[in-house]
Amino acid sequence: MSPNGTFSISKVRPVVLSRIGQPTKLISPITDLNLSVLEKSKQLAAWTAVDQHVKPEHRVIGIGSGSTVPYVVERIVQLGAEANAERVFIPTGFQSKQLIVSSGLNLGDVDQFPTIDVTLDGADEVDRELNCIKGGGACHLREKVLAEAANTFILVADYRKNVEFLGTNFASGIPIEVVPFAYAKVLQNLHHHLGCPQASLRMAIKKAGPVVSDNGNFIIDAPYDQETMKTPYTIMAQIKMLTGVVEVGVFCHMARAAYFGNADGTVTIKWNDGRVEEVAAQA
Ligand SMILES: O=C(CO)[C@H](O)[C@H](O)COP(=O)(O)O
Structure with missing residues (x-):
């Protein structure tokens, strides 16, 4: 890595290391010289997840939201026009719809394809049991529908999102989508x-007034203490019971695996059976 924070190696020999340090399988080489360490970590997570979970026989693929997901699409496009010709890609919102269309991939919707082979999505934070906070980009309603619709739901994120307990780094709280007229009552x-x-x-930055979701709803951010966040299902269920709440940005027991790109060029993979793998690219 160069002092200015970019990877200075032009090509590395890719090797996957298992938890006990034994090479097991090849992954994508590092080839892009211009990405920052953070962006590179997102790319590594996304590429590795695509390589391991998008199978040749998959026809319906869910595409999540956020700044890591463009690298998912980048890798899928690299699979080639022929591989993607018979596939349909389902977006979780405006951003991923644009991404799918501008990448020349076939666009579908979850009402046409309620069963998805694999959905790949970002996360704001993921705990040791693969519970996660989502909704930093206000897309968690559609994201949860696509996660539930998927036979396999995979998270991709950079190292900042890999935590023991939710709420450790992501301090703004649980995102809650609410119908506009009920927001004061829910608050x-x-x-x-x-x-x-x-x-x-949640207030908008370049607009007067609140953030409005792709579904025309408002977003409330609810920060809880660490003790509460240690049992995320409980608080998620309590919030979801409030009338006026459309969806809560806590996803419990949904992901099969979470891929975290690390600053040193490795990828940490947490599986839903408790396994943790380290995937390393070695020069
Ligand atoms: O939940 C989300 C949007 O609602 C995103 O997946 C989440 O915010 C992660 O984004 P990024 O990849 O930019 O860190």
Whole structure:
């Protein structure tokens, strides 16, 4: 890695190391010299996940949202026009729809294809049991539908998202999509009945007023203490029961594996059976 934070190697011999350090399988070489360490880690996670989970026989593929997912699409495009000709790609929102279309891939929707072979998506944070926070980009309603519709749901993220307990680095809280007219009532419930006095309506940056989701709804961010976040299913279920809530950005027991690109060029893979693998590219 160069002092300015970019990878300075033009090509490396790719090797996958298992947990006990034995080479097991080849992965993608590092070839792009211009990406920052953070971007490279996202790319490594995404490419490795595509290489391991997008199978030749897969026909319906879910594409998630965020800044890591473009590398998923980049890798899928590299599989070639012939490999992708018979496939249809299902987006989780406006961003991934644009990505699919601009990449020349076939676009579908989940109402046409309610069963998906594999969905690959980003995450705001993932804990040791593969529970995750999603919705930093306000797409978690469609993301959860595509995660549930998928036979295999895979998370891709950079090293900052790999945590023991949710809420460690992602401090803004649990994203909650609510129907607009109910937002004040949901906030009141969170403040007074669900132990979250800091819950607030997410405001837009380059627009006056609140963030509006792709579904025309508002987003509330609800930060909870670490003790609460140690049992994310409980708080997720309680929030979901509030009338006016459309979806909660906590996904429990859904992912088969999470791929985290690391700053040193390795990838950590956490599996839903508790295994943890280290995948390394060696010069
Ligand atoms: O949940 C999401 C959007 O609602 C994204 O998947 C999440 O925010 C991760 O994004 P990034 O890859 O940019 O870190």
